[in-house]
Each structure stands twice: as structure tokens, then as C-alpha cells.
Amino acid sequence: MNETQEKQKILIVEDDLDIAESLALFYHHHNLETLHIDDGANVIQAVSTYQPDLIVLDIMLPNKTGIECCEEIRQFSNVPIIMLTAKVNQSDKNIGLSTGADDYLCKPFDTMELILRSKSLLARTHGTVSFSKLTVDPEKGKVVYQDKKVELSTLEASLFSLLYNKPDRIYSRDEILDLAYPQYRHITDRTIDSHVKKFAISLKRLALLKIL
Numbered sequence: 001m002n003e004t005q006e007k008q009k010i011l012i013v014e015d016d017l018d019i020a021e022s023l024a025l026f027y028h029h030h031n032l033e034t035l036h037i038d039d040g041a042n043v044i045q046a047v048s049t050y051q052p053d054l055i056v057l058d059i060m061l062p063n064k065t066g067i068e069c070c071e072e073i074r075q076f077s078n079v080p081i082i083m084l085t086a087k088v089n090q091s092d093k094n095i096g097l098s099t100g101a102d103d104y105l106c107k108p109f110d111t112m113e114l115i116l117r118s119k120s121l122l123a124r125t126h127g128t129v130s131f132s133k134l135t136v137d138p139e140k141g142k143v144v145y146q147d148k149k150v151e152l153s154t155l156e157a158s159l160f161s162l163l164y165n166k167p168d169r170i171y172s173r174d175e176i177l178d179l180a181y182p183q184y185r186h187i188t189d190r191t192i193d194s195h196v197k198k199f200a201i202s203l204k205r206l207a208l209l210k211i212l
Contacts, residue, residue: 007033008122011052013043013069014084015061019107023056026111030119040064044072051131052079054118057101059085067099074100077131080121082114155181156195 010027014020015038024034037046040061047055055073059066070081083101097104103117143150143160152160162171162180171179173189181187 007031008053008126009033009035009050010118011046011050011055012036013040013046013055013061013066014038014058016058022111023114026115027118030115032118038062040066040069043069047073047077047079048131053125053129054122055079055081056114056118057081057083059083070099070101077129078125079129079131080125082117082121084109153195155187155191156198159192159195 010032012020012023012027012034014023014036017038020036020038024036027034035046035050035052037043038061041063043057043061043064057066057069061069066083066085070083073079073081080102081100082103082105084105084107086107102121105114105117142157143152159176159180162176173192176192177187
């Protein structure tokens with residue numbers, strides 16, 4: 001890795017100090033940064049502030065289980081999560097995956113296998129991890145905020161995606177026509193105004209505008 005390139009970050013959530021220290025050493029050897037916490041009650045705050053590229057999450061934690069943590073994380077982030085557990089029951093594994101985990105390893109596990117799985121997930125999700133209560137899916141024409149959905153037409157979704165991805169930029173109507181509607185040359189200024197007004201009303205209804 002280039003020395004000037006920012007290291008990818010791993011959040012290790014594990015109350016067994018020996019396991020956590022061992023994992024940190026292995027990740028550091030592979031040029032990955034780590035942060036360790038050992039209490040489920042501190043997970044959400046750590047994810048929000050540290051904004052890791054990957055989370056290694058033990059299921060059995062003090063104060064809040066890994067399952068509960070995973071469910072809460074998925075309310076505002078798509079960061080990849082690998083769950084660790086001493087349980088080997090298939091139903092437990094299914095519960096872990098159904099709550100949003102991307103992978104699952106049972107203890108005792110081979111550390112090198114975890115590293116390889118971590119690197120595979122990091123490579124697959126590089127540049128796509130987000131930490132926001134708002135999720136935009138322009139292909140399906142949906143804006144989702146904590147499971148509440150706003151359905152948009154294809155044209156509305158295209159316009160919203162353009163504005164959402166560049167929140168600090170001001171676009172002229174001509175620029176919007178070129179960037180958001182390149183294949184729809186019949187779109188007028190009045191149509192753009194109508195689309196903006198429609199989804200602004202919808203987003204206000206979900207109290208979203210204050211986080212955009």
C-alpha cells in the first residue's frame with residue numbers, strides 16, 4: 001500500500017482481551033488500523049465517530065448483544081460486519097446473518113481465515129461504505145430513512161441523486177438538465193421545479209431535510 005494512502009479501519013468489538021489483542025496484531029501486520037471496544041453499550045457511538053471500513057463483532061457482549069448492535073448499526077450504515085460467536089447452532093448463525101451481518105465465524109477460529117475474509121470484504125465494499133440515516137437507491141427510485149420510504153419517479157430519483165451526492169454545490173437549471181436528465185431533452189424548467197417541490201414535501205414529512 002502506498003504510504004500516503006489512508007489505512008482502512010477495523011472496529012474490533014470483543015470482550016475477550018486476549019482475542020482482541022491478537023486480532024489487532026494481525027490486522028496491523030496487514031497494514032490495517034484498528035480500534036477495540038469491549039462493551040456492547042459503546043458500539044453505536046464508536047461506529048458513528050470512528051466510521052470503520054469493517055466491524056468484527058462478537059455476539060456475546062456485556063450490556064448489549066452483538067445481534068442488537070448489528071440491528072442498530074444497520075439503521076444508519078452499510079459497513080460490512082463479520083460476527084464472531086462461541087455458539088455453533090445453525091439457527092444462531094441464521095439470526096446473525098438475518099440482522100445484517102455479512103459473514104460469520106465460530107470460535108475457535110483460524111485468525112488468518114478471518115484476515116482473508118476481512119480483506120475480501122474490504123476489497124468488495126471499498127468506496128461504498130456509508131454512515132448516514134439516509135439511504136438513496138436511484139435505480140429503484142427510493143429514499144429510505146430508518147425503514148421509512150419515499151417513492152420517487154425515475155426522473156425525480158435522478159434529480160435527487162444528483163443533488164444529494166453534491167450537497168454543497170449549486171446547480172443551474174441548465175446543468176441539472178445536462179447532468180440529471182441527459183436522455184430526456186424534452187424536460188423543461190417548470191418540470192424541474194415541480195420535481196424539487198414534490199420530493200421536498202415528501203422529505204419534510206419524514207424530517208429528513210435537517211440531515212441533508
